[in-house]
Amino acid sequence: MKLSKTYEPAKFEPSIYALWETSGAFMPSGKGDPYSIVMPPPNANGNLHVGHAYMIPIEDVLTRYYRMQGRDTVWIPGADHAGFETWVVFERYLNSQGKSRFDYSREELYQMTWDFVEQNRGNMELQIRALGASCDWSSTVFTLDKKVIDTVYQTFHKLWDDGLVYRGNRIVNYCPHHQTSFADIEVEYREEKSNLWHIAYPLTSGAGEIEVATTRPETMLGDTAIAVHPDDPRYKDLIGKTVILPLVGREIPIVADEAVELDFGTGAVKITPAHDPVDFEIGQRHNLPQIQVIGFDGKITDAAPVEYQGLTTEEARLEIVEHLKLAGALRQVEEFTHQVPHCYKCGAVIQPLLMKQWFINVKPLAKRAKEAVEDGRIHFVPAQKGYELIHYYDELRDWNISRQIPWGIPIPAFQNVDDPDDWIFDTRVEQTEIEVNGKTYRRDEDTFDTWFSSGQWPFVTTDYLSDGKLCKFYPNSVMETGVDILRAWVARMIMLGLYMTNKVPFRDVFLHGLILDEHGQKMSKSKGNVVNPMEIIDKYGSDALRIGIIMNRSAGQAQAFSEASVVAGRNFCNKLWNIARYIEDKADSANVANEDVDDAEPETIADHWILSRLEQARVDLSNHITNYRFAEAVETVYHAVWDELADWYIEASKVEANPAFMRRVLGIALRLVHPFAPFVTETIWTTIRGQESLLISQPWPSELKFSKTKAADFEAIVELVNELRNIQGQLPSRKYRLVYDESRVVEENEELIASLARLKDVKHDHTPHGLRIVLPRSTTWLELSDEEILSYKDDLQAKLDKLKNEIYALEKRLSNKGYIEKAPERLVEETKRNLSDKKRQTTHIGEQLSEIS
RNA sequence: GGGCAGGUAGCUCAGCUGGCUAGAGCGCCACAUUCACACUGUGGAGGUCGGGAGUUCGAGUCUCUUUCUGCCCACCA
Numbered sequence: 001m002k003l004s005k006t007y008e009p010a011k012f013e014p015s016i017y018a019l020w021e022t023s024g025a026f027m028p029s030g031k032g033d034p035y036s037i038v039m040p041p042p043n044a045n046g047n048l049h050v051g052h053a054y055m056i057p058i059e060d061v062l063t064r065y066y067r068m069q070g071r072d073t074v075w076i077p078g079a080d081h082a083g084f085e086t087w088v089v090f091e092r093y094l095n096s097q098g099k100s101r102f103d104y105s106r107e108e109l110y111q112m113t114w115d116f117v118e119q120n121r122g123n124m125e126l127q128i129r130a131l132g133a134s135c136d137w138s139s140t141v142f143t144l145d146k147k148v149i150d151t152v153y154q155t156f157h158k159l160w161d162d163g164l165v166y167r168g169n170r171i172v173n174y175c176p177h178h179q180t181s182f183a184d185i186e187v188e189y190r191e192e193k194s195n196l197w198h199i200a201y202p203l204t205s206g207a208g209e210i211e212v213a214t215t216r217p218e219t220m221l222g223d224t225a226i227a228v229h230p231d232d233p234r235y236k237d238l239i240g241k242t243v244i245l246p247l248v249g250r251e252i253p254i255v256a257d258e259a260v261e262l263d264f265g266t267g268a269v270k271i272t273p274a275h276d277p278v279d280f281e282i283g284q285r286h287n288l289p290q291i292q293v294i295g296f297d298g299k300i301t302d303a304a305p306v307e308y309q310g311l312t313t314e315e316a317r318l319e320i321v322e323h324l325k326l327a328g329a330l331r332q333v334e335e336f337t338h339q340v341p342h343c344y345k346c347g348a349v350i351q352p353l354l355m356k357q358w359f360i361n362v363k364p365l366a367k368r369a370k371e372a373v374e375d376g377r378i379h380f381v382p383a384q385k386g387y388e389l390i391h392y393y394d395e396l397r398d399w400n401i402s403r404q405i406p407w408g409i410p411i412p413a414f415q416n417v418d419d420p421d422d423w424i425f426d427t428r429v430e431q432t433e434i435e436v437n438g439k440t441y442r443r444d445e446d447t448f449d450t451w452f453s454s455g456q457w458p459f460v461t462t463d464y465l466s467d468g469k470l471c472k473f474y475p476n477s478v479m480e481t482g483v484d485i486l487r488a489w490v491a492r493m494i495m496l497g498l499y500m501t502n503k504v505p506f507r508d509v510f511l512h513g514l515i516l517d518e519h520g521q522k523m524s525k526s527k528g529n530v531v532n533p534m535e536i537i538d539k540y541g542s543d544a545l546r547i548g549i550i551m552n553r554s555a556g557q558a559q560a561f562s563e564a565s566v567v568a569g570r571n572f573c574n575k576l577w578n579i580a581r582y583i584e585d586k587a588d589s590a591n592v593a594n595e596d597v598d599d600a601e602p603e604t605i606a607d608h609w610i611l612s613r614l615e616q617a618r619v620d621l622s623n624h625i626t627n628y629r630f631a632e633a634v635e636t637v638y639h640a641v642w643d644e645l646a647d648w649y650i651e652a653s654k655v656e657a658n659p660a661f662m663r664r665v666l667g668i669a670l671r672l673v674h675p676f677a678p679f680v681t682e683t684i685w686t687t688i689r690g691q692e693s694l695l696i697s698q699p700w701p702s703e704l705k706f707s708k709t710k711a712a713d714f715e716a717i718v719e720l721v722n723e724l725r726n727i728q729g730q731l732p733s734r735k736y737r738l739v740y741d742e743s744r745v746v747e748e749n750e751e752l753i754a755s756l757a758r759l760k761d762v763k764h765d766h767t768p769h770g771l772r773i774v775l776p777r778s779t780t781w782l783e784l785s786d787e788e789i790l791s792y793k794d795d796l797q798a799k800l801d802k803l804k805n806e807i808y809a810l811e812k813r814l815s816n817k818g819y820i821e822k823a824p825e826r827l828v829e830e831t832k833r834n835l836s837d838k839k840r841q842t843t844h845i846g847e848q849l850s851e852i853s
Numbered sequence: 854g855g856g857c858a859g860g861u862a863g864c865u866c867a868g869c870u871g872g873c874u875a876g877a878g879c880g881c882c883a884c885a886u887u888c889a890c891a892c893u894g895u896g897g898a899g900g901u902c903g904g905g906a907g908u909u910c911g912a913g914u915c916u917c918u919u920u921c922u923g924c925c926c927a928c929c930a
Contacts, residue, residue: 281928339927726896
């Protein structure tokens with residue numbers, strides 16, 4: 001088979017992927033040391049976004065590289081039911097149908113959502129394929145698969161038995177719009193301008209009043225105390241006295257608590273234990289009643305005076321401020337800017353509400369996780385992120401894992417209908433009521449926080465707890481994911497992984513940053529600057545996208561997406577394509593058989609030289625990939641292929657070719673490029689060599705042997721040709737003759753030099769004349785007329801001046817005592833060599849100049 | 854209020870343990886050519902590395918300070 005004249009990725013990418021998939025190349029080989037990556041599961045019913053277009057190629061580069069290295073490699077794909085995310089989309093759909101969640105039972109809603117997801121599922125997986133992911137589809141896991149739920153229940157049960165999960169009546173972050181609670185981490189704080197209202201509460205005794213300041217006057221309906229600092233001289237005498245709550249008339253005490261700041265507001269705080277986390281804690285310390293005045297629907301409850309009942313919090317705030325003003329209790333309204341919690345999805349103001357929920361006592365889990373990060377059992381790239389986690393573990397508070405949405409894993413807990421405090425663990429969640437020991441228990445209607453189940457992903461996907469066939473792949477070699485979910489996900493995986501398996505879930509963590517638009521702005525639908533990776537693939541091909549997106553990007557950094565880089569990637573693939581076409585033409589016309597090309601021996605000096613360059617690239621590449629320096633790795637292959645293979649080796653082969661060996665060189669290059677541009681390299685490989693052995697399964701090249709002296713000969717030619725091109729660039733274009741008197745390298749390669757430097761010819765001459773070119777390994781003369789030499793005079797003079805400056809700098813350095821004494825000897829030697837080199841050049845140019853004039 | 858990251862060529866970014874003349878891609882300028890490739894070739898211009906101070910023989914790289922940008926965290930009601 002022959003390669004088509006033009007590089008058209010759309011013509012071969014899908015079929016190449018199918019070839020890999022059906023060949024079984026994605027599955028672990030069963031040989032070598034295990035290497036594993038678990039893919040952060042993309043949302044099952046969503047399209048991939050540009051972040052995935054970075055994540056997938058990086059994980060694929062690692063997977064393909066280690067597979068070629070002979071490791072027993074698996075990359076486990078997955079799909080996320082994305083509990084809350086999906087639920088929001090589904091509920092919006094439900095509402096658009098004129099329905100509400102309250103029209104259905106939990107089972108019905110679960111099934112409906114399942115069907116909804118099912119309709120859209122598959123799309124995402126096709127897109128992962130389009131990106132070239134060499135993941136093992138036979139081991140794919142969906143976050144609602146039975147084995148996931150079983151494992152999650154096992155974990156929950158262990159936490160239950162160990163007393164680390166508890167039913168707490170505590171303040172939770174509640175979104176009145178979505179009617180569910182959130183973990184602390186899911187709340188988004190936004191700075192808002194508001195007021196600080198100063199309200200006077202009259203003392204019951206009638207002897208004066210106490211003024212408090214609040215940003216949420218509506219919560220006063222639920223006040224059960226006023227708190228002041230115990231050492232505050234202004235209020236010392238009032239502690240223990242009571243005040244009358246304005247508008248409500250309730251008598252509430254004045255308590256003393258250290259949590260009150262002396263210099264904020266008036267130094268006196270109204271305490272609403274049911275609606276504020278700090279007030280809740282103060283309430284606990286002083287045994288204050290908790291009165292819930294804001295309901296789960298975000299409206300004022302029956303616990304408040306009748307005129308406020310049913311109002312939204314915003315309405316109630318206006319009313320109350322108005323009423324306070326009328327009652328003469330409003331002392332002052334101060335402008336105030338503060339951070340207000342919002343639902344990260346709908347933007348509604350989060351209400352801190354008192355709820356009974358399941359909490360995990362994270363202290364012991366966090367302690368172990370922190371140690372694993374601290375002692376380096378888990379290694380972070382970039383490293384600062386590890387320190388960030390350590391800090392996070394220190395101040396982590398108990399984790400609320402209850403969610404009031406039906407789309408998720410049901411919490412396997414049942415409550416005694418006759419005793420609200422009697423809860424039992426039971427996995428018969430398909431039943432709303434169960435009988436145990438003659439008592440009736442009712443199911444908890446809540447589901448788990450998605451992060452609770454996905455936090456177990458590494459040992460779930462590898463079936464580690466049940467010794468499944470992938471269990472040797474736990475711990476994973478690396479966890480590659482976005483920095484934005486460092487705390488939400490990575491932190492939890494480490495805690496739960498250590499807790500359940502006594503092993504870290506992964507050894508390395510590579511975190512990629514957010515991908516911004518071309519101008520460094522965050523991509524968002526509303527701004528209309530979202531890049532769709534599938535459109536980029538249609539336009540330039542998958543390989544181009546992979547290379548373009550990895551280029552110019554470093555770990556953890558939010559960086560712009562650049563279409564120009566994708567173009568560069570596409571051009572690179574095109575280059576490779578044409579290199580292959582050229583080599584094939586040469587090899588075919590020389591009747592080189594496909595067999596044994598991998599054993600072809602280098603003959604020409606160019607052969608040895610290209611081996612030396614590819615060997616360097618091979619070593620650099622391994623180094624970069626091992627250290628997760630993907631952009632540098634791409635740069636290495638890019639330049640090895642373009643600047644060295646195409647620009648020098650191929651050009652040299654036009655003078656003297658070794659066709660069998662050229663095929664070998666192509667084979668090496670294809671292997672080195674394959675992890676980055678798998679489609680085009682595999683296409684070339686199978687087109688030339690047939691589909692019996694795929695490139696994806698080829699071993700990584702082992703050390704390349706070559707003759708150093710022959711490679712150096714070619715290097716000398718490269719040096720000379722560069723100099724000649726440089727000089728010719730300053731001259732009117734016409735073909736010149738190069739002459740030499742004594743130079744082995746030049747003598748042996750007359751034609752090669754002439755061709756590469758586009759000279760008329762290269763000749764031996766006992767009385768050479770013209771412009772003298774003195775290089776470390778050759779002395780030659782470019783035959784120029786006196787006029788031409790004269791026109792080059794200015795350039796020579798400029799060169800001379802530049803050299804003189806450099807010599808001055810070098811001499812200064814060498815005359816510096818400190819430098820000679822303290823700098824490493826190697827460096828001093830180098831400087832000396834450099835100086836004598838430049839001095840020699842200066843002499844030659846000086847002579848040249850005097851000859852001209 | 855605290856923390857982190859970043860400010861290097863027109864644009865997007867590299868620069869790992871301080872080492873000599875700071876790199877890449879794209880863009881720009883000039884020339885070339887249709888011989889694997891115009892998704893091409895060759896040459897070139899372009900940077901006082903945000904500002905200031907310090908440590909050092911030597912600083913884009915380390916320290917301090919200042920300024921701008923972005924992100925994260927935090928119960929000042």
